[in-house]
Amino acid sequence: MRKLLFVTLLVVCSFSVYAQQYALFNTKTLFDSFENPAQKSFVLDSSRQFASNFLFPYMDLSSLSRGSSSEAMRNLINATYAQRRVGAFNNPSTVRENINVYLLNIKLFKYHKYHSEMGFSWQVRSETQIDYDKDISTGVFYDSFQNFATIPRINIFNNNGKLQAYHQFSFTYRENYTRRWALGAKVSLLSGIGYTEFYADKSSVTINRNSIDIDMEAKYRINYPEDDFKFKNTLPFKNLGAAITLGTNYTTKSGIFIMANVKDLGFIRWGKNSYTGSFDITANQVEFENNINAEKNLQRELNELGTQNIQQKSFVTPINSRADFLISKTFGPITPNLILTKNIFNEYGEAALATTLKSGIFSFSAVPSYNTDKNFRFGAQGMIQTPNFELFLGTNDVTQTYRAGKEILNSKPDSETGYNRGSLYIGMAFKIGYIVEHPQNMSWMPGVGNNKDQKSFFGSIFGIFKKKKK
Template sequence: MKKGLVVLFLVVSTLNATAQQYALFNTKTLFDSFENPAQKSFVLDSSRQFASNFLIPYLDLSSLSPGNSNVAIRNLIRQGYTESRIGAFANPKTMREDVNVYIAAIRLFKYHKYHSEMGFSWQIRSETQVDYDADISKGLFYETFQKFASIPRINIFNNNSKMQAYHQISFTYRENYTKRWALGAKVSLLSGIGYMQFDASRSSASVNSATLDVDMAAKFRLNYPEGGEFNFKNSLPYKNLGAAITIGTTYTTKSGVFMMANIKDLGFIRWGKNSYTGAFDVTQSNIPLVGNPGEQEEDKLQRALDNLAKGNTEQKRFIAPINSRADFLISKTFGAYTPNLIISKHFFNKYGEAALVNTIKSGTFSFSAIPSYNTDKNFRLGIQGMIQTPNFEMFLGTNDLIETYYAGKDIIKGNEAVETGYHRGSIYLGMAFKIGYIVEHPMNMSWMPGVGDGQERQSFFGRIFGIFKKKQR
């Protein structure tokens, strides 16, 4: 397995429970302005004209510890294993992840009258959902992308799972439509890196040291390089193309209540001609687990399952949606304290989450505590610290303080994740700067973009909504 592509490593090996960086919402950081496109990131008379992360990625250093999965599979084969399922899970559970890494982001102040801002960004995203049964699944999480994306995921067949990783290259624009109401949009070109979906409606597997018996009804879709090997060329953003759009708005009442709403990443990817789809209903006994001298037992099992799948596969293009969602935020500042209530709901699955971001600010430093609860019935507590000036920002936080504490404790003690579960940890950080001329208010200006060019312009959204207004004769 080639491991030279650092970016891909970040995508497929840094799994954490689904979470947006809620503590960065309503902070007017560069990250906030790209995730919530109606948000400002410049302050008149203080900020400079260009903002960028200068190729210092917004990194989510979250991790999902795989444990000693190779040993688990060896023991499974040596000791024998049988498990059957028909229909729905008896005790369903879901493991989710949503990794979002900004490789490059640049934003510029365009025009003073409507506080127009525009920006360009390059993200790498990874989305995973695995449904499994809490009573029978053994958490066999694999270390390589090939085995991660292959059919045996949890408890051999007894799971339904979906994973896709892709590039997202975007243009954003925002402006004030009125003094209290702002609008923004983010238009994205998508390019798929890898996709896997597997759904089993009936599965029974019996494994011993030499043979495999299987009875399974399932369907699957795959798109990743032959042999699961990624290199720089086949990970460039030029194939498996798609598109997405985000639209957002903010409104501030006379009493100072701030509200924000977004429809995010409504889009799809068209996975190309190298894709594989399959649906099969098979019952086979005594499938030999053969291999080369000295070959590991888990590789023999992997080969037998791959051969089983190849006989029921065809190459076929398909279209898959990305994780689209709607967010709503309401907030009001009380001196140094700002609470933000955030509600988020996915469109194409049942996942939703509510979070309360409690931020205390003193000068350029702020601290946030973020309790949240989701539809998977998981409670989490995140924290974040941030230093922010009009021309510099740096933040460090975790989405899951409790899990990160226990994961860190096990790392220090040298313990590995047990075979019946996994450990999750989460640390994210980012930094951005602003350079160029100061964006001054016209009454204080020495220079400002969009001022003094001899003509007055109408706002972009004003021109769009103007078609609905009655024209004056």
């Protein structure tokens, strides 16, 4: 299926394992305040009133070795291939991808009394999960990302997976409920770009030099016809959905900082022009007249198998929702942050220890982490931060990024898996406008003196549970 995951190339142009920027948690950066909505991003008497990335996107870039899809197919056929599987994988492994790019974010300081902040953001996100068997699927990642995007065509027999890409337009608001306790929320409108999902419950394939035998049972869903995905499909306000993030943080008298979030709890409804399909095929034999066109014949045959039983109808999918917990305490220039995260709709979870060393406006963070896929990673980040400017550069996996860069410079792609992974993220933001001064020092202050009896937003909500004074 030549364009089955083409949307990924258009949206993220990258590939990486599941990762969050843990080094940015509890930094009070603009990114931190949007990802963890109870967090402050303004400093009284120092910060200016408006904060934005000014169209400089927070980017998570990754590398992947290049190659030829046709050549990989030809090698597969010429070498012959035989594999049978029913049910679960013998030696299961998972590839996860979670790209989150903020194209635009704007935040403003609203009221001094409750340190109220509100903001707007536009994100583009992509989520992928591919399950495969390490014993029999070394060909999963043949040569290129373009080929990775065609797994259902080349290695449909060994892999289950799904991809979802969408726009996220959000409004966020936070305030101090008490001096030590803060609350925040992020409400989002979602607009789906592309979705594809494929699950093979039973498969058997034998590829000879002149024929192929297939026995396969599978189901799939996709939101666009194979040959009808165009750039206009990436435009927003189609395939609508909604999501909400709720966050809180609390600082104890001894200085221990605790933060908790339920993030992106939501769904997308893919329109009535979407497709669902299933097939159960036994002993389907394809004859090859010559090996020159063998790979084209195989590709065409698999495409035909997948389109024999199609229904055109809408469907609903959840997005990658998760719960986060952070506990931290500052010891002079060092701030260790223990972070736990767990996906709500699948088994994935991760623990990370983000330790930041700060000196003036400069800081460096080291982030070892371990996840439920039994992968250990070590990330690092450097940052320059003032009350009105922030610039950071980091990676979620130092070792893999170094290896990927070395392979690319030497033009020697990994011969066993056919792909190299590397992660690099970068971001920058500015603050402009009036300085948000403390009332005792102020020459001008937004939201001060307008209404002395004004209640906080969350205070008004929780006030319905309080007894009224007689």
